[in-house]
Structure formats: C-alpha cells, structure tokens
Amino acid sequence: MxxxxxxxxxxxxxxxxxxxxxxxxxxxxxxxxxxxxxxxxxxxxxxxxxxxxxxxxxxxxxxxxxxxxxxxxxxxxxxxxxxxxxxxxxxxxxxxxxxxxxxxxxxxxxxxxxxxxxxxxxxxxxxxxxxxxxxxxxxxxxxxxxxxxxxxxxxxxxxxxxxxxxxxxxxxxxxxxxxxxxxxxxxxxxxxxxxxxxxxxxxxxxxxxxxxxxxxISSHGFFELKSEQHEALASFLQNNPNFLSVKQEGELITAFLKEPMDAATFNKLLFDNGITLSHLVKRKESLEEQFLKLTDTI
The missing domain is CATH 3.40.50.300 (P-loop containing nucleotide triphosphate hydrolases)
Incomplete structure (x- = not known):
C-alpha cells in the first residue's frame, strides 16, 4: 500500500x-x-x-x-x-x-x-x-x-x-x-x-x-443485567474468566466481555448456575465510550 x-x-x-x-x-x-x-x-x-x-x-x-x-x-x-x-x-x-x-x-x-x-x-x-x-x-x-x-x-x-x-x-x-x-x-x-x-x-x-x-470499537461488548439474586450474580461474574470487568450501579450490573458470547448462551449459563435474570441487554461500546476509556488513562 x-x-x-x-x-x-x-x-x-x-x-x-x-x-x-x-x-x-x-x-x-x-x-x-x-x-x-x-x-x-x-x-x-x-x-x-x-x-x-x-x-x-x-x-x-x-x-x-x-x-x-x-x-x-x-x-x-x-x-x-x-x-x-x-x-x-x-x-x-x-x-x-x-x-x-x-x-x-x-x-x-x-x-x-x-x-x-x-x-x-x-x-x-x-x-x-x-x-x-x-x-x-x-x-x-x-x-x-x-x-x-x-x-x-x-x-x-x-x-x-x-x-x-x-x-x-x-x-x-x-x-x-x-x-x-x-x-x-x-x-x-x-x-x-x-x-x-x-x-x-x-x-x-x-x-x-x-x-x-x-x-x-470492536470490543466484544457488554451485558446490562438485573436479578433478584443480585449478590449471587455479582459474585458469579467477578469469578468468571469470560469477563474483563464488572460494574455495579444500584440494581444494574454491567459486565464487560473478554471473549465473544451471545445473550442466549449467557442466559443459559446463569440459569444452569441457579441464577435467573429479570433484565438482560447486550450492547456494543460506541466510539465515545472507547474514547472516554482511553482519555481517562492520562
């Protein structure tokens, strides 16, 4: 080129x-x-x-x-x-x-x-x-x-x-x-x-x-989650190697993926571990979110 x-x-x-x-x-x-x-x-x-x-x-x-x-x-x-x-x-x-x-x-x-x-x-x-x-x-x-x-x-x-x-x-x-x-x-x-x-x-x-x-902006995205079993869900995510980080704001838990995973697979994984969700949304990080991550490092 x-x-x-x-x-x-x-x-x-x-x-x-x-x-x-x-x-x-x-x-x-x-x-x-x-x-x-x-x-x-x-x-x-x-x-x-x-x-x-x-x-x-x-x-x-x-x-x-x-x-x-x-x-x-x-x-x-x-x-x-x-x-x-x-x-x-x-x-x-x-x-x-x-x-x-x-x-x-x-x-x-x-x-x-x-x-x-x-x-x-x-x-x-x-x-x-x-x-x-x-x-x-x-x-x-x-x-x-x-x-x-x-x-x-x-x-x-x-x-x-x-x-x-x-x-x-x-x-x-x-x-x-x-x-x-x-x-x-x-x-x-x-x-x-x-x-x-x-x-x-x-x-x-x-x-x-x-x-x-x-x-x-090609990160694997993140899940926005809510569950009646809030503590169990947070503990499961923090100990799961598929996630880079987990953020909690009130009842909402945001889990950033390290590896690709679709919502259906993730939902089944939680269900198999005895955790049911009341809210599950998968999102992709925008350029703005990536930019803010970068500029926060300086």
Whole structure:
C-alpha cells in the first residue's frame, strides 16, 4: 500500500508547553483519517508542521515515502487549516481564478470542482452572499483545484448548522470514494465515527490510539443485567474468566466481555448456575465510550 505521509517521533514545544509529544503514525493512500482529540490536544499543530507552516522542535516527517522534498510534495496536497479566506466582493468563479493563477492550474478545472461541491449554479454569486456552509464548500473546491492526492481539513464542520454539517460530511465521503486520501482534524466523535476509516486519538499532544475506527470499537461488548439474586450474580461474574470487568450501579450490573458470547448462551449459563435474570441487554461500546476509556488513562 502506497504511503502518503509518515510521521516519526514528532515533538513541538512552545516555551514550557509541549503541544505535540513524540508523535508517530502513518497515512496510506485511499483512506479517510481522523485526528481526534479535545481542543488543545495538538491536532492543528500537527497539521501545521506537516504543511510547513509550523516549525517542529524534533522528530521527522516525510511525504510520499520520502521520494520528494516537502516543497514538491505540497504541490500534491490540498489543505484548509483556517477559515475560508476569499474576496467578499468577487464571485466564486473570480475567486477560484485567482487561486488557479497562484497554483498554476488551468481555469478549466474551476467548473469541474464547483460541480463536485454543488456550487456550479452559484458560481457567479458573490462570496459575501454565500452561507457559512457554502463558503466552506467553496474552500474545499479551491483545495481540490490542483487534483491533490491528499486533502487536509482542520475542523471542517466547525460553526455549521446541522444541514451544513451533513453537506460537508457527505462531500468528504464523495471525494474519498473517488480515490483522494483525506486527513481531517476534529474534536467531534460523531464526525470521526461517521466519516473516517482510521483514527489517531490525541490528548495533550500524546497519541493514545492509532488504527482503524472499526477495530477501536470492536470490543466484544457488554451485558446490562438485573436479578433478584443480585449478590449471587455479582459474585458469579467477578469469578468468571469470560469477563474483563464488572460494574455495579444500584440494581444494574454491567459486565464487560473478554471473549465473544451471545445473550442466549449467557442466559443459559446463569440459569444452569441457579441464577435467573429479570433484565438482560447486550450492547456494543460506541466510539465515545472507547474514547472516554482511553482519555481517562492520562
């Protein structure tokens, strides 16, 4: 699989503050990667470093297996790391013509990219008349003008209303389905779960997890249980090697599975041990629950 970006032991310090600490991960072609973390976790700083707008303190990164310089590599990158910045009195088409001049791209690309983001019919409207969501989509069109191999987005749905958020997420999926690798930074768990195939979880500049989203939430799940024989049930679960942990809140017992087990098998196991249940629900841990588990470790 072709490697787009490799980051090794990257560190960035601002005086006494360490914004990124010994960070390593790899981005391969054809996936949608999310850098997930709360505000101040180092997401934007990491993007700034690989885009050559922030100087690293130590560590290294390389684009396209290190086959080209960072300057040359960035010609194959499209990025939006700040709020869309266009001339308000000019139309969308006129603004993109300026971007084409700067990037050395033929004007014929403009209509093509406006069509992708759903703004072709509004190309002659002034930027000042665009909604926030339309402005964000125009920025994405601008970033796509040079047919980048990777598109980098920093908090792409920030400040948008629900309709705007849905439009941007749908657009990201569409662009990715056509072969463009995408790297986005977000503090929204819902965004990463719905859009990304891979995730890097950061907190205070440190990596807590890196891998596929579906593998992060591929725990065997947990049972929510109630029984009139509460003490016997709790004792049985705590001494059973099939469970990682057991949590009690009032009458409700939550038992986290170490191995796969369906509800019917589990119910029979308890019945055979003289325990009957008044409540049995099997659930899967969400990305949010996994994220909270990870961030609670720091």
């Amino acid at each position: 072709e490697t787009i970006l490799t980051i090794k032991n990257l560190t960035k310090k601002f005086g006494y503050l360490t914004a990124v600490k010994d960070l390593s991960f790899t981005i391969n072609k054809g996936n949608v990667y999310g850098i997930l973390g709360p505000n101040g976790s180092g997401k934007s700083t990491t993007l700034g470093i690989v885009l050559n707008v922030v100087n690293k303190t130590s560590g290294e990164f390389s684009w396209f297996n290190g086959s080209v310089s960072t300057h040359e590599a960035l010609k194959k990158v499209g990025a939006i790391i700040e709020n869309p910045n266009f001339y308000p009195y000019m139309t969308a088409y006129q603004n993109l013509k300026l971007v084409c001049k700067i990037k050395g791209v033929d004007y014929s690309k403009i209509d093509e990219k406006l069509a992708i983001v759903g703004l072709l019919e509004r190309k002659d409207s002034k930027f000042s008349n665009y909604s926030l969501g339309m402005k964000q989509r125009l920025a994405i069109a601008s970033a796509l003008l040079n047919d980048p191999e990777i598109l980098i987005l920093d908090e792409p749905t920030n400040g948008l209303d629900p309709q705007g958020i849905h439009q941007i997420r749908t657009l990201i999926k569409k662009i990715a389905s056509e072969g463009t690798t995408i790297l986005l930074a977000s503090h929204l768990l819902d965004e990463v779960e719905k859009v990304c195939s891979h995730v890097v979880v950061l907190r205070k500049g440190e990596k807590l997890y890196s891998g596929r989203v579906d593998e992060m």
